[in-house]
Amino acid sequence: MPDPTRPRASLRTAVVWDVLRDALDRRVKATGRESLDVLDTGGGSGNFAVPVARLGHRVTVVDPSPNALFALERRAAEAGVADRVQGVQGDAHGLFDVVRRGGYDAVLCHGVLEYVDDPAEGVRNAVAALRPEGVLSLLAAGLGGAVLARALAGHFTEARQALTDPDGRWGQGDPVPHRFTAGQLTGLVEGAGLRVGAVHGVRVFADLVPGVLVDTEPGAMEALLKLEAAAAELPAFHSVATQLHVLGETPVTEETSADS
Template identity: 90%
Template sequence: PAEGVRNAVAALRPSGALSLLAAGLGGAVLARALAGHFTEARQALTDPAGRWGEGDPVPRRFTAEQLSELVSGAGLEVGAVHGVRVFADLVPGVLVDTEPGAVDALLKLEAAAAELPAFHSVATQLHVLGEKRP
């Protein structure tokens, strides 16, 4: 991952910005545990790449701290960090589909939680903005 971020940074203009979206470790652990897959949840928690097993389609997951370190290690100043899909992947689809106003309320909740560091650890995805130092 570090080489890929460095390559992206090398392509930026002097005052350029990088928008990096990656899979979140905590969200995967929480989702596996809530689905009753406790062994897979523990595997993701202890695996260096955050993978829950051989069948895991995601090659690497990050914490907000790891992703921020990756961005700063490539020479960028870390700007905003957001959690993406903090609740959306945990809410039963039937609830969102049948409850009037549920989609709008869920989107507002997601927006409110996205910037709060306490929710980064359970987000399915993490979004980090990095700015090239002059």
């Protein structure tokens, strides 16, 4: 039976959603509270915020786009969770101009690092918004997936350019300012003081399979979802994923362990 809380466009979000939902469930059990305070930086129109709110959590979305926040408000109202979703205009650089430090059980930083001038600062700000023992969900564009996509499209010079460029860009017309390897993202998370709980490759195959095949072949969608899930945790596939997801967790200290 389909999961009613899974966001739409599940081929692109299923792996991240499953990891995030499990992480939130663990935080609920650890805190003993039925609902958590979740911050979604760059959350746009609520692709993740609204489903998280449907799980019963309170979600604050920070996004620089007024249009996206208007769409968020409408989507939350349609889903019946308007009382649990708050949108505020802002960005990762000035995050604490609009939200409080140390006030959230979980922070989502999805599709943000690609567009900030200083990705390390973006991760540090996200971590600074966490409560002790909080969890960070980090999703960013993967270098290998872009190289593979350009090569398969016959743009071999651009593929090589992306492979050698410090920011992983294939040329002046590339709309993505930064791409990352799994090692770079885990380094940013650890550099901000968190422990890496898990790394997943996202859209390993989904962007390479012809859409007509998925739409017309019986059972193809479900089979592809299962394939994505099976490959997501395997390091061998991280290097060709379109996106990379890192789950960062606050290290458990001896003092914290004794209190629990």
